[in-house]
Amino acid sequence: MIRIYIARQRYDAWLVADRLNQAGIRAHVFNQHASSIVGDVPCDHVAQPQVWIEREIDRERAQIVLRDIEAAGHRADSVACASCGEESPGNFDLCWKCGATL
């Protein structure tokens, strides 16, 4: 397993993993419930959602997928949901978590 991406937000990790799987790269998200372990680990990055791929052979393609995602601008300014407080990408109309209008 190879760590390919450290996300700032859970939706970010899931989006990346989803795109990788669509590209035929087996990817997994870890630390998705980051908030429950914050405080037990000294390094910020350990507690953040991470995307791992299964095979070294996919690493190069995975990085191309990552570049495409970043080029598409999904990491533009995020919007906090007024209903549940979760952050969604700025180009979303509805909260990814609860479906409220942003």
Ligand SMILES: [Zn+2]
């Ligand atoms: Zn919400």
